[in-house]
Amino acid sequence: MKVIVFGSRHKVDQAESISQFLIALSxxxxxxxxxxxxxxxxxxxxLDIDTSVLDDDIxxxxxxxxxxxxxxxxxxASHFVGRKExxxxxxxxxxxxxxxxxDCSEAVNLVGHLECGDYNIESRSLLKAQVGKDFTGYALNEVALMxxxxxxxxxxxxxxxTDYLAAYDADGLIVATPTGSTAYSLSVNGPIMTPDCHDFILSPVAPHTLNMRPLVVPDDLTLSMHVYSxxxxxxxxxxGKAYPFSCGTPIEITKADYVVRTVKVSKxxxxxxxRRKLMWGANVRQG
Structure with missing residues (x-):
């Protein structure tokens, strides 16, 4: 097999488990x-392992x-892969x-599952943002207007x-995928969705009226927006990667025509x- 490896260089505290995992991979x-x-x-x-350097092309x-x-x-990694899936x-x-x-320490013992095909593939939807005529971008977690x-x-x-929804007076508006429901949208009290949902979340950031709440909409809609300030x-x-635009520039947000495919080795x-990462349902009253 041939694999492309992306990694963080700031995890020196995890050096031993990263090393063991890379040795097992090699x-x-x-x-x-x-x-x-x-x-x-x-x-x-x-590490004395055989590697080659990734160029711009896959x-x-x-x-x-x-x-x-x-x-x-x-x-x-997902943005690099793009529509190659x-x-x-x-x-x-x-x-x-x-x-x-x-976790890296667990992955050491699961490398063989890739080789023998013992894994599942999950598909994650993305957002496509069209701003004016010249800018097109994609997001796995969210598009945020700020x-x-x-x-x-x-x-x-x-x-x-074509159905008018509202004028959001706020610090911003987040449009999140089900994958992104546990990211920025969650921090402004947006709902959590399972990854297989076919919806998007609109979550206002610091809205200036109390009746502006997060809203879940089907992902086959086109969200059209104009920003004024x-x-x-x-x-x-x-x-998380920001681009400046002039107010009044038309924005369309839709579901992208490709997905991110993730490997699921664990059960x-x-x-x-x-439950494990967000302490879901944990009894915080226990001493």
């Missing part, structure tokens, strides 16, 4: 590693992409790692297809993940 796979993480492997971890014969880190590393196995060496499948200055709010006129500009954020369910 025993069954040809490793193509992003340049900076490849330097980390050989210079910081001092090799045609790649079987999997593996991300070693947290959710940010996984998002970086190569399966991604996300291994956690960070803190929460909600999008990851297993104000630029701290002093003034923005107004976001929002339509569901005293500053005459706003920020559009795709999975943990989404409910297991909620």
């Amino acid at each position: 025993g069954v796979c040809k490793l193509v590693v992003e340049r900076k993480f490849n330097e980390f492997i050989h210079r910081s971890l001092h 090799p045609l014969d790649v079987d999997f992409v593996i991300s070693i880190g947290g959710d940010g590393t996984f998002l970086r 190569i399966p991604i196995w996300a291994v956690n060496s960070g803190r929460l790692g909600f999008l990851t499948d297993v 104000k630029r200055e701290t002093g003034s709010i923005i107004t976001i006129d929002t339509y569901l297809d 005293r500053s005459e500009s706003f920020l559009l954020s795709l999975d 943990a369910s989404f409910a297991d993940t909620l």
